[in-house]
Amino acid sequence: MPDSQTRDALAPADSTEKLRGAGRVLIAVYLVLAIAATFRSVYQIISKFDEAPVAYSLSAVAGIVYIVASIALIKRRGAWRTVAWIAIGFELLGVLVVGVLSFAVPQWFAHPSVWSWFGAGYLFIPLVLPVLGLVWLSRSARAAQDGARHAAH
Template sequence: MSTSLPPRSLGVGRVLIAVYAILALAATARSVVQIIEDFDAAPVAYALSALSGVVYIVATVALVRPGLVWYRIAWATISFELLGVLVVGTLSIFDQELFPSDSVWSFYGSGYLFIPLVLPVLGMIWLYGRRPAVTTDQVVAPA
């Protein structure tokens, strides 16, 4: 049994990867500045910004790299991203004391034009369209 993966860095994939790369840079840079300048003011928010930066970096790399393992890593990071945006977005609305300062995922990514909310959904749709095609080289008869 072998698997074949369509290339992920062509066409719309390039745009998706570019947006992930920009978000990775923005989230990471923002978190570094926040942590250096004022970590004590909002440690949860700033730590989550750092986490989101790491998630975006790994997702970007996974989207660029070929192969089944990277395809699965892309799914895992993008799924984690969506879960993070939904959980942090909801918590930031209902427990504003936990988030005295915004993180990338606060208020569902409103500080980033809701791109953190929309991007993982688009990424999942796009990845689904590039799922591995499983082929069998041999037909195995039941024993």
């Protein structure tokens, strides 16, 4: 039976990895956006959906994406890592497409959505956040691979 040092060296790097620094901040921002976008869209859909159905529906989609991304980033192992990549990639695509459409077809956005005008109503955080999320996922995957390689030697 291996001693505790050997077991620790053989364990996958991300199984003992603690969430620190940038990861905590990233998840905190995702959680704030998840709550803000979801509750705002629910209120808008209930109270005034007929005024801007496209914008309010897109805000609801954004809220759901932020919830999924938050959960996936918190869990961040196994299939959840894949879910995080998909959710954050979808989020970036959504911000870019909705951002362009909000300029190209402004009548669809009589009222702003989370992603309209590239997230201008949210200080462009919806535009920057998925880029940071994808960078963090990439770097944390690379760090886990490097740790596993180091442990194998």
